[in-house]
Amino acid sequence: APGTVWLVGAGPGGPGLLTLLAYRALGEADVVVHDALVSPAILDLAPAHVERIHAGKRGGKPSPKQADITIRLIDLARAGKKVLRLKGGDPFMFGRGGEEAGELSRAGIPFRIVPGISSGLGGLAYAGLPVTHRDTNHTVLFLTGHDETGTVPSAVDWPAVSAAAPVLVMFMAVKHLPIIAERLRAAGRPQHEPVTIVSHAATPGQSVIETTLERVALLEDVPTPAIIVVGPVDAHRANLDWYRAELRSHVFG
């Protein structure tokens, strides 16, 4: 029988934020091709005989090229395998899932998508940060802090971004955060505007830094992966910070 690829989001943290479809796929796959952001507790849900292939892409560390990952998925499927391509967060939110699925489609490989909880949405919920709140915003903008060349995306219109949404959620933006903060300030966002950084969101090791646009340049050693939020959502944290020690002890999430 021909193989298939399920392109699946694993969510931001532990097994509890997996979808039922993702959980089922872990039980049925012949091989799991995962990136560095998928937690060991999730990979442990696959039966012992299932082959695990680490195809992680992680900022600053050597990692397989995107084309090599895609070729591997196609080869495995052509060998008749049921392939689970498991990515942290959601595959279509800065996860390059659209590219991988497009290549599978062009190669004639049957595939399906299983969306996951995005770290930039559900991960922030674990830090008591609602990305929308009717008191503060009717728009929210998500952006990636670096493009495929590793620099701040050149096509971003910072004055427009600055004015378009009170809440800005940034992925992969730790490295270039001082530059980004400076562009937002130059575009008119106040220097005292809150910046909240959630590292290892929705995991027992979650940590949160609360700072401001003018102070981000002083930060050192921000743990990654991290999601960064600019905007007034931090005001809700005092009330909504529900993910306390006793809950963190549950590996399930």
Add this chain to the structure above:
Amino acid sequence: APGTVWLVGAGPGGPGLLTLLAYRALGEADVVVHDALVSPAILDLAPAHVERIHAGKRGGKPSPKQADITIRLIDLARAGKKVLRLKGGDPFMFGRGGEEAGELSRAGIPFRIVPGISSGLGGLAYAGLPVTHRDTNHTVLFLTGHDETGTVPSAVDWPAVSAAAPVLVMFMAVKHLPIIAERLRAAGRPQHEPVTIVSHAATPGQSVIETTLERVALLEDVPTPAIIVVGPVDAHRANLDWYRAELRSHVFG
């Protein structure tokens, strides 16, 4: 023992996009307080003895006031119940979850958040629409098409929105779509720009309309709920439209 409230996102469609935490909550709750967007197949996962309370808010139809819903949650928790507050999509993405959680916190009710798959992200994936793709966009903006008064949100800076992100994802925007399209055109978005409307996303009844900014005023009877995307993501649909008839027959998703 004191009661608790779990504020949980049910995702856009069937049970397959529930998280494992949401599934567990359905099995353990005393009472489920759900909105109109939660599918019957999901509610059926709760044991028969569990009380179901419909507290739906749905555009254009009579529905309980937000304050009444929150009071109900608090009363149930104070009566010692384990309350599952189940909302379509994600509670923090235009779902008023931040408000409900804030009221619970101020009332001293123990609560936790379980994020869900947002319709504006995972629902679109079921129509082969990646909200980000490195060929097209490093930013994506989400907005709601009406505010608490039922009109187009007045604080939205349409020229900024128009320039900030190649891809705009709109919730609850069917009613005011002609006005919104006109504002985007006035702000410089091309009249031939693709507009893709996904109704009943990630359900067997999913339907997709592909049109343009200049033609949306001609639309009649767009099924709701719907997510609307403005931008070039429609170009991927020919390759990525994986959610076909044989998959739709699975109620699981």
